[in-house]
Amino acid sequence: MNRQIVLRQRPRGAIDESTTELVVRAEPTCGPDEALIKVAMLSIDPTIRTWMNDAPGYLPPIEIGAPVRSTGAGVVVASNSTRYQVGDVVVGMTNWQEWVIANEEHRFSVIPRDIGLDLATVLNVLGVTGLTAYFGLLDVGRFQAGDVVVVSAAAGATGSAVGQIARARGAARVIGVAGGPRKCDEAVSWYGFDSCLDHREPDLEGRLRAASPNGVDLYFDNVGGAVLDAALASIAMHGRVVLCGAISQYNESGRPRGVANTPMLIMRRASMSGFIVLDFAARFGEAQAVLVAMVRDGTLRHREHLINGLERAPEALNLLFAGANHGKTLVVVDEGIALA
Amino acid sequence: MNRQIVLRQRPRGAIDESTTELVVRAEPTCGPDEALIKVAMLSIDPTIRTWMNDAPGYLPPIEIGAPVRSTGAGVVVASNSTRYQVGDVVVGMTNWQEWVIANEEHRFSVIPRDIGLDLATVLNVLGVTGLTAYFGLLDVGRFQAGDVVVVSAAAGATGSAVGQIARARGAARVIGVAGGPRKCDEAVSWYGFDSCLDHREPDLEGRLRAASPNGVDLYFDNVGGAVLDAALASIAMHGRVVLCGAISQYNESGRPRGVANTPMLIMRRASMSGFIVLDFAARFGEAQAVLVAMVRDGTLRHREHLINGLERAPEALNLLFAGANHGKTLVVVDEGIALA
Numbered sequence: 051m052n053r054q055i056v057l058r059q060r061p062r063g064a065i066d067e068s069t070t071e072l073v074v075r076a077e078p079t080c081g082p083d084e085a086l087i088k089v090a091m092l093s094i095d096p097t098i099r100t101w102m103n104d105a106p107g108y109l110p111p112i113e114i115g116a117p118v119r120s121t122g123a124g125v126v127v128a129s130n131s132t133r134y135q136v137g138d139v140v141v142g143m144t145n146w147q148e149w150v151i152a153n154e155e156h157r158f159s160v161i162p163r164d165i166g167l168d169l170a171t172v173l174n175v176l177g178v179t180g181l182t183a184y185f186g187l188l189d190v191g192r193f194q195a196g197d198v199v200v201v202s203a204a205a206g207a208t209g210s211a212v213g214q215i216a217r218a219r220g221a222a223r224v225i226g227v228a229g230g231p232r233k234c235d236e237a238v239s240w241y242g243f244d245s246c247l248d249h250r251e252p253d254l255e256g257r258l259r260a261a262s263p264n265g266v267d268l269y270f271d272n273v274g275g276a277v278l279d280a281a282l283a284s285i286a287m288h289g290r291v292v293l294c295g296a297i298s299q300y301n302e303s304g305r306p307r308g309v310a311n312t313p314m315l316i317m318r319r320a321s322m323s324g325f326i327v328l329d330f331a332a333r334f335g336e337a338q339a340v341l342v343a344m345v346r347d348g349t350l351r352h353r354e355h356l357i358n359g360l361e362r363a364p365e366a367l368n369l370l371f372a373g374a375n376h377g378k379t380l381v382v383v384d385e386g387i388a389l390a
Numbered sequence: 391m392n393r394q395i396v397l398r399q400r401p402r403g404a405i406d407e408s409t410t411e412l413v414v415r416a417e418p419t420c421g422p423d424e425a426l427i428k429v430a431m432l433s434i435d436p437t438i439r440t441w442m443n444d445a446p447g448y449l450p451p452i453e454i455g456a457p458v459r460s461t462g463a464g465v466v467v468a469s470n471s472t473r474y475q476v477g478d479v480v481v482g483m484t485n486w487q488e489w490v491i492a493n494e495e496h497r498f499s500v501i502p503r504d505i506g507l508d509l510a511t512v513l514n515v516l517g518v519t520g521l522t523a524y525f526g527l528l529d530v531g532r533f534q535a536g537d538v539v540v541v542s543a544a545a546g547a548t549g550s551a552v553g554q555i556a557r558a559r560g561a562a563r564v565i566g567v568a569g570g571p572r573k574c575d576e577a578v579s580w581y582g583f584d585s586c587l588d589h590r591e592p593d594l595e596g597r598l599r600a601a602s603p604n605g606v607d608l609y610f611d612n613v614g615g616a617v618l619d620a621a622l623a624s625i626a627m628h629g630r631v632v633l634c635g636a637i638s639q640y641n642e643s644g645r646p647r648g649v650a651n652t653p654m655l656i657m658r659r660a661s662m663s664g665f666i667v668l669d670f671a672a673r674f675g676e677a678q679a680v681l682v683a684m685v686r687d688g689t690l691r692h693r694e695h696l697i698n699g700l701e702r703a704p705e706a707l708n709l710l711f712a713g714a715n716h717g718k719t720l721v722v723v724d725e726g727i728a729l730a
Binding site: 295309310313317321323325326329 | 645
């Protein structure tokens with residue numbers, strides 16, 4: 051059988067018990083040119099929440115009754131496809147379920163067995179998280195050595211990778227913004243940020259200005275809202291704002307608090323660009339080679355927050371919005387599947 | 391004597407009688423390598439209001455007691471400089487006063503006598519207004535033939551020029567946004583916009599979506615605030631937002647209504663860039679040649695709103711914020727000076 055967590059109704063605000071339901075369906079069978087994948091682990095990302103809305107997005111809304119869309123990893127247990135061999139560990143759109151079919155339209159990437167990383171690390175650093183950090187900082191943000199870089203959600207999976215890549219590439223200063231003293235401490239002592247500001251304390255705008263007296267050359271935004279506004283107030287001449295995510299807004303059911311400091315983009319001839327990492331798919335290999343090397347030589351630290359059981363995926367997603375996760379949030383669907 | 395309008399105190403909100411005062415000072419004298427200019431006309435631009443604040447900007451705040459900073463035109467009446475001959479008509483930072491000195495640090499551009507345009511047209515189309523439209527649309531906005539273009543303050547001096555340049559260069563559709571039916575009518579019937587939406591009517595966001603069903607490729611923003619928000623909601627894939635001005639916010643004394651739809655920049659891989667036309671100074675000649683040709687062949691219509699008397703410059707500035715001007719607002723300081 052195939053246990054799935056499907057979208058029952060579109061949430062307003064945070065998801066709750068009425069949003070999804072666990073259903074049991076027949077295990078899919080492997081047709082011509084297809085492979086059957088047993089799902090091992092799910093990547094829990096804030097963007098999943100946006101796919102639950104009936105609103106224009108970069109992918110269609112998840113249909114009511116369909117399993118919640120999600121990337122994940124698994125192992126090939128049967129294959130009629132030349133792309134996949136039984137035993138291959140693969141990464142792709144598994145969705146929130148125990149079994150998934152790979153075919154020509156729905157492809158997965160095969161992870162080399164000798165990669166020397168465990169599955170959780172692969173889903174974190176080589177998955178959308180690490181790739182988002184890499185392309186967002188270097189391509190969208192046009193990072194240059196000597197930049198003063200500010201990163202929000204600095205102790206989070208994406209933010210911590212952004213900060214470390216910036217440092218490794220010669221940033222003048224890497225300043226984090228995070229929620230609460232524990233995360234700020236971790237950003238500095240574990241991930242090597244030069245400093246980290248707690249956005250829950252008053253006057254973030256003033257503290258950010260003091261921390262970057264010559265302005266912020268590159269702000270990597272994972273949160274939107276008030277933190278984005280504070281960063282805009284300190285943007286440097288020709289500064290760049292990379293909009294990666296807006297987790298502070300995804301659960302808003304009304305009109306969110308807007309960003310008031312957009313005129314600073316005029317004063318400072320600055321720009322603000324959004325992106326979706328899927329647009330860089332043709333270059334994932336290039337990025338993954340760099341990221342694996344950084345993990346191996348210790349310049350890219352990472353941390354995963356594992357939650358056991360498919361049925362806990364909705365709870366895992368809500369952890370992100372509460373800021374209660376500690377590292378990349380992953381749901382273990384089948385703990386018997388391993389890479390290394 | 392030199393009558394000046396000086397900044398008396400920094401305004402909160404709209405300027406009023408306490409903001410500026412008329413003072414009479416000695417007429418400046420023309421030292422070595424200097425020229426004395428009699429001011430003919432002032433260009434009244436929303437950005438002047440931003441220079442009155444004691445806030446970081448692209449130029450230093452106007453000092454208390456100094457004449458209000460402004461571009462304008464005048465005629466050279468005495469010259470010890472090889473740059474200027476008596477009788478030259480010049481354009482530059484005249485400030486709000488009757489006389490100004492040109493020197494090596496404070497330079498003016500000499501307008502060719504045979505340009506075949508009157509002084510008001512020169513200050514409008516060849517001044518910051520036309521230049522802002524040209525570089526904002528073509529360089530900052532990376533306009534391409536086939537773009538669906540939306541322009542706010544469409545019947546205004548800058549907006550009307552943006553719309554006409556876009557149309558002349560092959561926009562698929564040029565949609566204006568303006569305040570009130572009279573301006574909307576003018577945008578369409580006089581300036582040739584394909585349509586124009588009144589932002590004072592309800593649901594601008596929905597009407598803009600209906601007017602651009604495939605999205606807005608390029609939004610040229612002169613106003614900020616709610617109109618910017620509505621345009622972001624309709625931004626096309628890889629769309630570009632050009633931030634030229636934010637007149638809806640310059641008179642705000644508190645925190646302005648923010649822009650809530652910035653996450654659309656993520657969904658649509660779009661970007662938003664601010665600019666200051668002064669950064670393009672090295673290329674003003676290129677733009678002016680194009681703009682003069684467009685005026686001559688009738689593809690660039692323009693309208694000036696003349697107000698007589700230096701003492702009425704503050705009133706003229708407030709007209710812009712009330713939306714009560716009709717075309718490029720200019721203050722005539724000396725009506726005896728003419729180009730053609």
